[in-house]
Amino acid sequence: MEVNQYLEMFIEESKEHLQACSEHLLELEKNPDDLAIVGEIFRSAHTLKGMSATMGFEDLADLTHKMENVLDAIRNEKIHVTPEILDVVFESVDHLEEMVMDIANGGDGKRDVSSTVAQLKRIESGEEAIPEIVATTSETPSEASVLEYDGFEQTVITQSTEQGFNAFEISVRLREDCLLKAARVFMVFEILEKDGDVIKSSPTVERLEDEQFDQQFYVAFVTKESAEDMQKKLMKVSEVEEVNVATIDHGKFSEKEYEVHNEVAATAMLEEVATPAPTPVPAKSATPAKAEKSHAPVGNKTIRVNIERLDILMNLFEELVIDRGRLQSIATEVNHTELNETVERMSRVMGDLQTIILTMRMVPVETVFNRFPKMIRQLSRDLNKKINLEIIGAETELDRTVIDEIGDPLVHLIRNSVDHGIENPTARRAKGKPEEGTVELRAYHSGNYVFIEIEDDGAGINREKVLAKAIAKGVVTQEQSFLMSDKQINELILASGFSTADVISDVSGRGVGLDVVKTTIESLGGNISIESTQDVGSIFSIQLPLTLSIISVMLVEIEKEIYAIPLSSIIETSIIRSSDIMNAHNQKVIDFRGKVVPLVFLEEIFEVPRKELQDDEFHSVVIVRKGEKLAGLVVDSFIGQQEIVLKSLGNYLTNIFAISGATILGNGKVALIVDCNALIK
């Protein structure tokens, strides 16, 4: 079998299964008696084992197998869940994650896990568990059914047999030289559906239709027909080599929920790579109980797309948007009705297309957040602190590229909150706080930005300590420090070469400071701020652009230069009289709806060369905001609103004051985008 072809899929699915394991393990820790959760973990582990064995990652399969044994023992109530056991299982999951990461990075997934394996074995054999487990795992394949059934499917089979139906497990093997495998599968299914209902198949129907199987597939089937008749009917399909019809022994279900199979041969790949929950045959088994199965992923088909392809699509689309701009300006000039209509229609379609392309790149921030519960658990055990992690807004969506980058900074900040922020239980009690500290991780949209906040109710930032350290390290001078606001002082901890920990701990003392966090976030076009109150807690707030590379702007003109002001910052535009401009502290201001708003003359800020001084009585002003603060940007004239494609100025021109990027106008010229945030202090 060509392994590389499946490698990417294997890695993605392994990650998903491991994530599911972690989540369920955390759940299990809270409800140690809930054996249904163990079943879930077991299923993920089992799938992972089969997948890795088929892909030839023996170490991975082996460790999973050992872990599975422990889970099986828990499931069969041979051992009880204790924090110590969970520690070891968590450790195994960590190892597995490392192995998968290694494979993803081109490695062979080998790793020294002997101590974990020894511990797993010890747990497994600690009590009376060992003989039974050997018995279950070494069960001969001939007795075991190949398919696994979940609770729902078992019920269907049990009920059907009680009503006089026969439940069969049918294996169909196609001839090796079979050319149209999917067609044969279709014919087989057609016969089956005439005579009864297909409960499930392995591989799933989608896979069968895509010919993603070798020669053999399995079907669970309920019917009034006899086994012999079914066998004969199916053998009528040409190119079918062998049909085996075996009765499903539903009595087995009561004894054990799932059978454990050890065979990882050819069939395993087909079976195990399938989704973790046994996928029912969509819409084909019209059993009445069908509707109950609400979690069946029917009709929600997804496809994994390489992010590079999306980027290419995005770039091509940007080109289109630029051309549309050009077309629009031509259409306005020509003023031809049909042309206008066509351009208009095209614009509408492109609008829809744009939404689709942009949402395609959006991923819920959950994919980053879901690694934190486990991390917090580990940290609180390492540091002997009690910590409760609350996650809010995990469904908030962010651009995929941002998601990929934001993980590490968040890990850093959370570690910082837990390590430096949250006090140990004794100290907390002394301060009259609950022993258990809380870290809240929030994500939400606001305007064109996504905010991610990490709030803890810990000790807060010690102003004096930070200042003393900053001065000692030469980050600021004594004189400067007198002029600094509390916020500025807090943010000193983001300065390079700064660490407030008296003793470098295992947790945050990794040789990198929070300055790395700041740099990463700024490289994403975002920024980070810190609020902190001593003994009450701190909030790290990260503001990230949605990186929607297409934004709406207002184009304005100053002399001959065109600038774009993002619509998201604009409140409104107005024309003011020179006589309405007032002077305050050398700053020109206007009265805007009862509010004093400072004026920013863009021509001065941008040093626009003027041929001749103009002395207009009226000024065009764009009122922009940054948070609560307003400013009026004075320009020569407004051109109008337009959708533009955000382009970076490249790596040579970085940190240009008040310019956040550039765009290409309909006439092919470059226009700069004004960064209103930089213009408002």
Place this chain on the structure above:
Amino acid sequence: MTNAVEQENIKVIVFQLADKEYAIPVSHVQGIEKLMHITRVPKTANYVKGVINLRGVVTPIVDLRERFELPISEHEETTRIIIISLEDMEVGFVVDSANDVIDIPANSIEPQPEVVGSLEEEFISGVAKIDKRLLILLHLEKVLNPLK
């Protein structure tokens, strides 16, 4: 320079700047463009002329005359923009003219004469004498890095 010694010949693009001939290895050159509309970028060094739309990519433009503090001249018919790519940067250089691609033998490159004494000296990685022409090889990293 070890690289240059190993190679027999280096292919360079030769361009003119105030009566002198300069050379850039062809491997760093993305293309040569005619002068087009440059959008001024405020608050940048005076030698940064602005940005152009280079087939959809916003590319910064550096006027090499100004970068080398040579006398400024009006842009002429022959004025060209040489698009340079260095590491992850793409920058266009405004030069008086560019029309030659030649091979220079690696061993004809000599270190710059010590007594040049002008500002451009620090942007030079060496000189090469080919027949009667003296080519000045640019040190691109230094040209693209801001002056300290």
